[in-house]
Amino acid sequence: EEEQEEEKEEEEEEKERRMGTQSNTLSSATYLPSDLAPIRICPCSLSPVSLSADVTYVLWMFLVSLAWNWNAWFIPVRWAFPYQTTENIYYWLLTDYLCDLIYILDITIFQPRLQFIRGGDIVTDKKETRKNYIKTKRFKFDVASLVPLELFYFLTGINPMLRLPRLLKINSFFEFNERLEAILTKAYIYRVIRTTTYLLYCLHCNTCLFYWYSALDGLGSTSWVYNGEGNSYIRCYYYAVKTLITIGGVPEPTTLFEMVFQLVNYFVGVFVFSIMIGQMRDVVGAATAAQTYYRSCVDNTIKYMSSYRIPRDVQNRVKTWYNYTWQSQGMLDEQELLVQLPDKMRLDIAIDVNYSIVSKVPLFQGCDRQMIFDMLKSLRSVVYLPGDYVCKKDEVGREMYIIKEGEVQVVGGPDGKTVFVTLRAGSVFGEISLLAVGGGNRRTANVVAHGFANLFILDKKDLNEILVHYPESKKLLRKKARLNKMALHIEHHYVEELCEFPATILCMFIVITGFISLIVVNCLNHRKMLNKGKNPEPKQEPKEPPRVPAAPVRTETPRLLRAALEMTERSSGLKGALAKVKEKTNKSSISLQVNQL
Incomplete structure (x- = not known):
């Protein structure tokens, strides 16, 4: 009864706590106008402490990361290549302002609601989380990323380079990568893809620079610049790959700028690719660390067994154990x-x-x-x-x-x-x-x-x-x-x-058969002796002196019966009893013979 009462009290406390949480949530959430039904737009607080706890925040960071990647990839392209024209300028501007809207929502709604740890306690109060966000460096970078340099469009025209401050929100991109790796079961695959993307972005920027200089110096003016044939982006990207990866086979630079540009490409290519290869090695090494440890243990064990000349069958069993344990666990x-x-x-x-x-x-x-x-x-x-x-x-x-x-x-x-x-x-x-x-x-x-x-x-x-x-x-x-x-x-x-029952039955059968045969032999001997004791019919023969009848020779016990008796005596412990029966049988036969005499 006490346990039931305690359970009821706990249930009531849980209900009260839930009701209190719901009331707090309702009071701190953002709603549409009062004439409509209240619809929650954003949670009152988000948890960045647990990297995979709040799925809502992870999905939002995915949108912010998409907006940042739009700016990072298309600002250089629109600046260098003639892809932004008067016919499609409105589509470019619409996408730009949509990304800016995502930035604004992130700064005003999501980031001020991020929980933080203070003195070991998780702070969830909305006012405290807003104050904490304003004090961080991230807030300053987020505000700087929204500096409205687009106002200079009225002076310089629509120049995509005025949107470069949007790249200051790179912290959101890195945060999304961390949270996505925490969710994925095979995060090393995403790390390989991300590292490859970094390499492709370096080649992308080099492509834009090469076309920009080619257009500035004049397409086809020298053998080193782009000649204006074919797809401009693909041709320039091919040149960037050969230059940055230092494959060779590019035309010799003729002007000072071309030489400096080529040297910078070589140096940057060496450092970038060494860093990329090192990161790839670390990613692959981390992904195969467990398998490498397993192989090392197997090799060391085999080496140890071979040095001490362990038998081959034992070595095979050890290898089988390693193989099955690794495959199962x-x-x-x-x-x-x-x-x-x-x-x-x-x-x-x-x-x-x-x-x-x-x-x-x-x-x-x-x-x-x-x-x-x-x-x-x-x-x-x-x-x-x-x-x-x-x-x-x-x-x-x-x-x-x-x-x-x-x-x-x-x-x-x-x-x-x-x-x-x-x-x-x-x-x-x-x-x-x-x-x-x-x-x-x-x-x-x-x-x-x-x-x-x-x-x-x-x-x-x-x-x-x-x-x-x-x-x-x-x-x-x-x-x-x-x-x-x-x-x-x-x-x-x-x-x-x-398990011993069949052998016991066989032994008992042999013993009983032996006893029966022994009794039959004794009965036959007794009958012969009784028949010899009768007076014969008178015959016309000369009388001879009476002879004392000799005792009949008793037949010897068969070998099979003797072996069965000995085995039964050992297994069943009847050695003394069988000996007594045997002795009594001999005594009775001898006494009968003496009586006949």
């Missing part, structure tokens, strides 16, 4: 990735990944939920190959195993290959030795991986440290482990007897 040790994270974050990740498996284990049913959470942080994943012994009988138990994927088999019997039971995903074994039930910590059976098995391992030291804080769960685990031990012992005993 994408890493060799999951714990290495989580070491640097705080405990709370590691717990959240462990709950999302492993709680669905551990919570279904019957051994942990009824245990404290927080105890299971603490145990999740101590689990480590290990892969076993087909035929690998996970644990052997009579070993000292220091770990408990939870099957994540695959199957393992409990084997035993006289040959050590009889399968007692097959354990699948979600099963637990090793808890009897780990909890030292019955005063022992030895393994009670052999466990072999049937195929590729991925197991969670919990160390005894870690489990004891956890159970210290949960005594009730400790008692429950010990009780369940004790019951599991009894059930396992009964099952093993039953299976062993079942």
Whole structure:
């Protein structure tokens, strides 16, 4: 009842908090005129703390980035090439002012609502966020990017170079790149594309400069400048690629300006391409860092095994383990990735990944939920190959195993290959030795991986440290482990007897057959002796002195029967009983013969 009351109170508090949040949001949002239904245009605050939390802000930054790229790519083209004419000037101006509108909305609506951290607390108040934005350098650059130099159009005409201040909003472009990389699962692909775009932009600017000088000096005036044939942008871009990448094959410069321009192109090309190649190497290296580490581990392990002349079959099993672990997990040790994270974050990740498996284990049913959470942080994943012994009988138990994927088999019997039971995903074994039930910590059976098995391992030291804080769960685990031990012992005993049942039946059949044959032989001997004891009919023969009848020779026990008796005596412990029966039988036959005498 107390828990239900607490839950009701929590629900009421949650409702009140939501109502308060909604009222604050409604009071601080921007609306259309009062005669229309209120429609929210922009949220009261945006969170830049979490790079991927607020999708609205990321989408808006995408629009701002598009506006900046429009200015960065088309201002040089419109300045150098004759693409801006009186027929299409209105389309160019319309797009320019649309980009300016995006800049204005960003400065007046979105940026003043960005949350910030002050003293470890996230500030969401609208007035405070506006004051913080005005104090930053970014605000000054944003305002400078909107300087209305277009007013000089009335003096100089429509000159695109007057829009160069729009490029001062480059911080928005870099911020969008960071947030997009935080959202993407394979960010290295975007980094490669972005680095390639930087290179293309350098070639684009060089193309515009080359055409500008060619038009200024006169198209086709020298062999070095553009001759005015074909598509002007494509021809100049081809020249820029050959010059900036220092491929060669360009005409020799003739004037001083041409020489200086060519030298600047060579120097800039060397530095730009060295930087680009270095960035490409870093991007590719970061993308393949895990695979490089995997290859390094495999090569070092093979080198170590070869130096110590490890058998070839062992080396093949090690290679198979590396290959399967990498293909199934994408890493060799999951714990290495989580070491640097705080405990709370590691717990959240462990709950999302492993709680669905551990919570279904019957051994942990009824245990404290927080105890299971603490145990999740101590689990480590290990892969076993087909035929690998996970644990052997009579070993000292220091770990408990939870099957994540695959199957393992409990084997035993006289040959050590009889399968007692097959354990699948979600099963637990090793808890009897780990909890030292019955005063022992030895393994009670052999466990072999049937195929590729991925197991969670919990160390005894870690489990004891956890159970210290949960005594009730400790008692429950010990009780369940004790019951599991009894059930396992009964099952093993039953299976062993079942395995020996055919041999026992055969031995008993041979023994019973031997007894029956022995009784039949004795009966026949007795009958012969009784028949010899009768008085014969009188005959006309000379009388001879009476002879004492000799004792008949008893037939020897057959070898097969003797071997069966000996094996039965050893296996069933009836050696004394069979000897007594044998002795009594001999005594009875001898006494009968004496009586006949």
